[in-house]
Amino acid sequence: MQTLSVGVVIELLQIINYLLLNGVRQMKENMDIQPAKKRITKVKLKKKNSIERNESIAGALFVLPMLIGVSVIVLMPIIATFILAFADWKFVAGWDQLKWVGFQNFKDLLGDKVFVKSVINNAIFILTVPITMVVAIVLAVIIDKYVYMKDYFKVAFFMPYISSVVAIAVVWQVLFHPSQGPINQVLMSLGIENPPTWIADPNFALISVMLIHIWISIGFSLIIYIAGLQSIPKELYEAAEMDGANAWYKFRNITLPLVSPTSFFLLVTGIIATFKVFDLIAVLTAGGPMHSTTMLVWHLYKTAFINLEIGYASAIAVILFLFVFLITILQWIGQKKWVNY
Amino acid sequence: MNKTKIDFKKLIITIITFFCSIAFLLPFIWMLSTSFKIEADVFNFPIQWLPERWNAASNYKEVWFGDYPFYLYYWNSIKVAVLTTLVSCTVSSLAAYGFSKVRFPAGKWLFFIVLATYMVPPQASLVPQFLLFRSMxxxxxxxxxxxxxxxxVLGTFMLRQFFMGIHTDLIEAAKIDGAGHWKIFWIIALPIVRPAVATYAILRFIWTWNDYQNPLIFLRTDSLYTIQLAMQKFTTINGEFYTLMMAAAVSAILPLLIVFIIGQKQVIEGIALGGVKG
Known part of the structure; x- marks a missing residue:
C-alpha cells in the first residue's frame, strides 16, 4: 500500500535514480557500442529515427500545456522568491529602488518577535494532528464495523471538511461570542461563572482556532482511515476471535499496526496542512489578539500584501519552503523506517 | 447470523454514534436555525433550535439581492470553478497521457520537473506570482x-496512475492500425479513465469553490468577487446582524453540500484514493 502524495516523492527519487543510471549507461554506449550501431542498415535507421521523432513531437505536445503552466506559475515564482529574499524592496517602489542586502532579511527575522511567535504557534498547532488522528481512528473503527447507516456517518462527519472555511469561521465567531454566544451561555448555565472569552482572549485564541481546525480535519482523516481499514484482511480478525481476543486486543495488535502506513500519511499531510492554515486565521482572528494566533503564512501575507515589504516577505516564504521541504524529506526517510507493511 | 435479525449491540452503538454525529453537526444546525430567525431572538437562552418568530424570507432576500448581492457572486464562483475544472482536467489528462503512454527521451526529465514543483507550498511562491500576474x-x-x-501536479499524477493501468498492447494495436497518439488518446485512452477524470473534476470543483486565499489576493473589484470573498466582505459590513451572516453562511455552504451529497461516493472515493492507493 502506498499513498498518493508519498507516491509523488518516491516517484521523484526513482526518476533521479533512473536519470543518473541512464546518464552513465549512455556514456558507456557511446564508447562501446558505436561500431555495432553502424551495422544497422541505413533504411532501418531512417525509419526508426522518424518514428522516434514522431514520438518525441507527440510527447512534447501532450505535456507542453502542463509544463508551461507549471513553469510560469510555480517554478519561476519559487526561484524568484529565493532571489527576492536577499533584497530590500517595497511594492510601491519601482524596480530601481531594489537594494541587495545579503542575509540581512534573515537576520532581521530572528529579531522579529511576531515571526518568532509565528514559528512557535506553528509548532503548537502541530498538536492538532495527533489529536485529530486519535479521534478519527476510533470513529473509523466504530463506523467501519459496529454501526448501521455507514454512509450517513461518513457524510455527517465529512461535512465540515467540505464546507467553506470562510463560512465556518463566521459561524464559530458567533458561537464563541464572549458574553452572549451559545457556547458560553451553555457553560454559564452549567455553573461556570467566568468562561473563557475564546477568540477574544490571547490565552485561549490559539486553542479555539485549533479546536475548529480539528473539527474540520476529522472528516478527512476518517475517510482515509476507513479506506485503510477496509484493506485489512478479515481473516486476521476471525483468527484472533477464535483465540478469544477482545475488541481492545484486536485494535491494539491488528488494526493499529496494519493501518500504520495510513497513520503515517495522515501525520505528514496533517503537519504540512498546518503550515498552510490561512483562511481560518484571516477570517476569525486576523492573527490577534496581540499576535496570539499569528502563523507563518499569515505573517507572510501581512508582510507582503499589507506592509508591502516584498524582500522581507520572500525571506519568510523561503523559511516556509524549507520547513515544508524538511518535513517532506523526513517523510521519505520515515516511510522506510517506521511503517510496518 | 440471520440477516433479518437486528444485532442489538450494533443498534445501541449506532444510536450512541448518531447522537455524537448530531453534536458534531450542532454548529451547522445552529447556523441554519439562526438564519431563519429575527435578530432579537439570536441569543435567546435556552437555545431555540426551532425559531419562534420566522424571518427567513427577508433575511435571505437581503443576502441574495441586497447591497452585496449573492446572485452575482454565485455567478462569478460558478464561472471560475467550472472553467478552472475544465481547463485543469484537460491539461492534466493530456499531460498524464503524455507522461505515461508516449515514449520520448525527454519525458522522464520533464516529469521530474513537474513532480518537483509539488514540493513547493503554494504560499511560498505567492509574492512573485502576484508580481508576475500584475505585470501580465x-x-x-x-x-x-x-x-x-x-x-x-496532483491531478496529473493521479490520472497518470490510471493511464498506466491501460495495457500497452491496446495502444500498440491501435498504432499498427495507423492511429496517431491524438486519436488513441481521444478514442481509446480517455474513455477508459473517464471515472477517474470525473472524480478529479469533482474534487477540483470543490477546492476551487472553497478557495479564499487566491481571490483575496488576486481580485480587487467588488463585482468580480467569488462567493468566499463576498461572504467575508458581507460579514465585515453586516457584523451586527447575525441572522444575515448566518443566511449568507448557509448560502455559501449549501450548494456545495448538495453537489457533495449527490456525488458523495465519488468524492469520498476520490479523497480515499488521494490518500491511499492499494
Missing part, C-alpha cells in the same frame, strides 16, 4: 484566477 495584466481578472488553479 492578469491581476484583478477571472482569467488570472482560473489560470492559477489550472495546473495541478
Amino acid at each position: 495584466g492578469l491581476f484583478d481578472s477571472h482569467l488570472g484566477l482560473i489560470l492559477l488553479g489550472s495546473f495541478s
Whole structure:
C-alpha cells in the first residue's frame, strides 16, 4: 500500500535514480557500442529515427500545456522568491529602488518577535494532528464495523471538511461570542461563572482556532482511515476471535499496526496542512489578539500584501519552503523506517 | 447470523454514534436555525433550535439581492470553478497521457520537473506570482484566477496512475492500425479513465469553490468577487446582524453540500484514493 502524495516523492527519487543510471549507461554506449550501431542498415535507421521523432513531437505536445503552466506559475515564482529574499524592496517602489542586502532579511527575522511567535504557534498547532488522528481512528473503527447507516456517518462527519472555511469561521465567531454566544451561555448555565472569552482572549485564541481546525480535519482523516481499514484482511480478525481476543486486543495488535502506513500519511499531510492554515486565521482572528494566533503564512501575507515589504516577505516564504521541504524529506526517510507493511 | 435479525449491540452503538454525529453537526444546525430567525431572538437562552418568530424570507432576500448581492457572486464562483475544472482536467489528462503512454527521451526529465514543483507550498511562491500576474495584466481578472488553479501536479499524477493501468498492447494495436497518439488518446485512452477524470473534476470543483486565499489576493473589484470573498466582505459590513451572516453562511455552504451529497461516493472515493492507493 502506498499513498498518493508519498507516491509523488518516491516517484521523484526513482526518476533521479533512473536519470543518473541512464546518464552513465549512455556514456558507456557511446564508447562501446558505436561500431555495432553502424551495422544497422541505413533504411532501418531512417525509419526508426522518424518514428522516434514522431514520438518525441507527440510527447512534447501532450505535456507542453502542463509544463508551461507549471513553469510560469510555480517554478519561476519559487526561484524568484529565493532571489527576492536577499533584497530590500517595497511594492510601491519601482524596480530601481531594489537594494541587495545579503542575509540581512534573515537576520532581521530572528529579531522579529511576531515571526518568532509565528514559528512557535506553528509548532503548537502541530498538536492538532495527533489529536485529530486519535479521534478519527476510533470513529473509523466504530463506523467501519459496529454501526448501521455507514454512509450517513461518513457524510455527517465529512461535512465540515467540505464546507467553506470562510463560512465556518463566521459561524464559530458567533458561537464563541464572549458574553452572549451559545457556547458560553451553555457553560454559564452549567455553573461556570467566568468562561473563557475564546477568540477574544490571547490565552485561549490559539486553542479555539485549533479546536475548529480539528473539527474540520476529522472528516478527512476518517475517510482515509476507513479506506485503510477496509484493506485489512478479515481473516486476521476471525483468527484472533477464535483465540478469544477482545475488541481492545484486536485494535491494539491488528488494526493499529496494519493501518500504520495510513497513520503515517495522515501525520505528514496533517503537519504540512498546518503550515498552510490561512483562511481560518484571516477570517476569525486576523492573527490577534496581540499576535496570539499569528502563523507563518499569515505573517507572510501581512508582510507582503499589507506592509508591502516584498524582500522581507520572500525571506519568510523561503523559511516556509524549507520547513515544508524538511518535513517532506523526513517523510521519505520515515516511510522506510517506521511503517510496518 | 440471520440477516433479518437486528444485532442489538450494533443498534445501541449506532444510536450512541448518531447522537455524537448530531453534536458534531450542532454548529451547522445552529447556523441554519439562526438564519431563519429575527435578530432579537439570536441569543435567546435556552437555545431555540426551532425559531419562534420566522424571518427567513427577508433575511435571505437581503443576502441574495441586497447591497452585496449573492446572485452575482454565485455567478462569478460558478464561472471560475467550472472553467478552472475544465481547463485543469484537460491539461492534466493530456499531460498524464503524455507522461505515461508516449515514449520520448525527454519525458522522464520533464516529469521530474513537474513532480518537483509539488514540493513547493503554494504560499511560498505567492509574492512573485502576484508580481508576475500584475505585470501580465492578469491581476484583478477571472482569467488570472482560473489560470492559477489550472495546473495541478496532483491531478496529473493521479490520472497518470490510471493511464498506466491501460495495457500497452491496446495502444500498440491501435498504432499498427495507423492511429496517431491524438486519436488513441481521444478514442481509446480517455474513455477508459473517464471515472477517474470525473472524480478529479469533482474534487477540483470543490477546492476551487472553497478557495479564499487566491481571490483575496488576486481580485480587487467588488463585482468580480467569488462567493468566499463576498461572504467575508458581507460579514465585515453586516457584523451586527447575525441572522444575515448566518443566511449568507448557509448560502455559501449549501450548494456545495448538495453537489457533495449527490456525488458523495465519488468524492469520498476520490479523497480515499488521494490518500491511499492499494
